[in-house]
Amino acid sequence: MKILHTSDWHLGHTLYNYDRTAEQQAFLRQLACIVAEEQPDAMVVSGDIYHYSAPAAATQKMYTDAMLDIHQACPGMTIVVTAGNHDSSSKLEIDSSLWQHFGLNVVGNIERTAEEVNLDKHIIEVKNEKGTTGYVIAVPHVYPQNFPLLDSETPRDQRQARFFQALLDEVKKRNTAQLPVVLMAHLSIEGSDRSGHDESIGGIEYVPLSVMGEGYDYLALGHIHCPQDIKGSHHHARYCGTPLPVSFDETYPHSVSIVKLEKGAEPQISTREIENTIPLVTLPHDPTPFEDALKLLEEYSE
Numbered sequence: 001m002k003i004l005h006t007s008d009w010h011l012g013h014t015l016y017n018y019d020r021t022a023e024q025q026a027f028l029r030q031l032a033c034i035v036a037e038e039q040p041d042a043m044v045v046s047g048d049i050y051h052y053s054a055p056a057a058a059t060q061k062m063y064t065d066a067m068l069d070i071h072q073a074c075p076g077m078t079i080v081v082t083a084g085n086h087d088s089s090s091k092l093e094i095d096s097s098l099w100q101h102f103g104l105n106v107v108g109n110i111e112r113t114a115e116e117v118n119l120d121k122h123i124i125e126v127k128n129e130k131g132t133t134g135y136v137i138a139v140p141h142v143y144p145q146n147f148p149l150l151d152s153e154t155p156r157d158q159r160q161a162r163f164f165q166a167l168l169d170e171v172k173k174r175n176t177a178q179l180p181v182v183l184m185a186h187l188s189i190e191g192s193d194r195s196g197h198d199e200s201i202g203g204i205e206y207v208p209l210s211v212m213g214e215g216y217d218y219l220a221l222g223h224i225h226c227p228q229d230i231k232g233s234h235h236h237a238r239y240c241g242t243p244l245p246v247s248f249d250e251t252y253p254h255s256v257s258i259v260k261l262e263k264g265a266e267p268q269i270s271t272r273e274i275e276n277t278i279p280l281v282t283l284p285h286d287p288t289p290f291e292d293a294l295k296l297l298e299e300y301s302e
Contacts, residue, residue: 001126001134001180004038005257006031007046007222008242010086012059014051015280020244021062026277027243028066031256034272036073038258041133042126043070043077046222046240047084047141047186049092071102078126083108083140084186084222107138110148110163117148117163119170134180134261137167137216141186141223144205161211168215180261183216186223192239195226195252209237218259218267225250227257227271235267243274248282 011024035043049063071079081104083089089108096106111118124136147159154162164183171181188194188206209230212219219237221230227241240257242250255271283296 001042001182001261002038002040003182003218003220003259003261004035004040004043005046005218005220005238005240005259006043006243007186007220007240008048008084008225008246009045010048010051010242010244010246011063012051012055013246015247020278021058023244023276023278025062025066027274028062028069030274031243032066032069032073034256035070035077038272039074040077040258041128042136042182043079044136044138044182044184044220045079045081046184046220047082048086048222049081049084050087051246053086053088053091067099067104068102071104075103076128077103078124078136079104080124080136080138080184081106082138082184082186082222085141087141089140105136105138107140109140110142112148117150119167122167123171123174132177132179134182135171135175137171137181137183139164139167139183139185144207160207161213164211165213165215168213172215178263180217180263181215182218182220182261183212184220184222185212186221188223189221189230189237191231192224193226193228194224195249209233212237217261217263217265220259226252227255229269235269238269244276245280248280250280251282 013020083092093106093108099106105124107122111121122138124138125132126134126136144160147163149159150162150166190206190208221239224239225242228239229235230237243254243256253273255273258270260268283300284293
């Protein structure tokens with residue numbers, strides 16, 4: 001199974017009151033082109049679609065138009081979108097029934113009643129003309145203390161780990177053909193590189209990789225903006241990073257990840273770089289007299 005892993009689009013983000021719509025539209029056009037070239041079985045978007053929980057109507061239209069273009073670039077591709085800590089889970093899910101007609105599955109929250117939790121909502125089969133090619137387990141952003149108690153025997157401080165493992169165990173029952181399994185999550189893993197990351201919104205607690213359970217072939221993470229494989233995961237867990245910098249501190253390359261999966265094998269990971277049409281540049285890098293700083297700006301504009 002081949003997937004495109006992306007997250008943390010932060011559509012609608014402004015920088016010092018500067019409208020970044022043109023940059024975001026350019027990224028979405030590049031993403032549609034990458035999808036057309038790569039023809040993945042699935043595209044997973046691991047949270048923070050929007051920068052604000054109440055995005056402007058124009059921002060929502062930008063997202064809607066882009067997702068339709070992406071679907072048309074690879075009509076057989078399964079798309080899975082989960083809510084991040086910047087998103088409104090309920091607003092993201094409003095059109096979820098309509099999106100399913102375009103192969104797009106939106107998971108904004110955990111659905112539960114007084115009696116049970118709907119695990120089926122989080123399990124998506126990836127299919128093509130030959131049948132099922134793999135499974136995606138879609139888990140949106142949830143604070144550790146807000147995960148449901150699946151049984152009375154689980155200690156309350158272990159309910160997050162129990163929830164992930166319950167989903168993995170359910171997929172294992174269904175996955176008789178031993179197909180690849182992708183687990184999506186929007187959270188912070190202990191030991192991850194947080195370079196340039198702003199944690200001012202919804203300071204998420206850090207969890208050990210072991211909390212994510214056993215049984216996935218690839219863990220598609222969102223929330224941390226620096227692209228990286230998680231240490232000790234043997235390429236089975238990765239943050240794809242932001243496709244566009246959200247601050248001047250994000251000085252690393254920005255990309256989306258292409259992941260080729262076979263059950264039980266180490267994932268093959270490559271990246272497709274995203275070109276920012278209006279790059280963020282810091283001039284000067286060190287304290288400099290004002291006249292020298294102006295000179296640097298003049299030389300850069302040339």
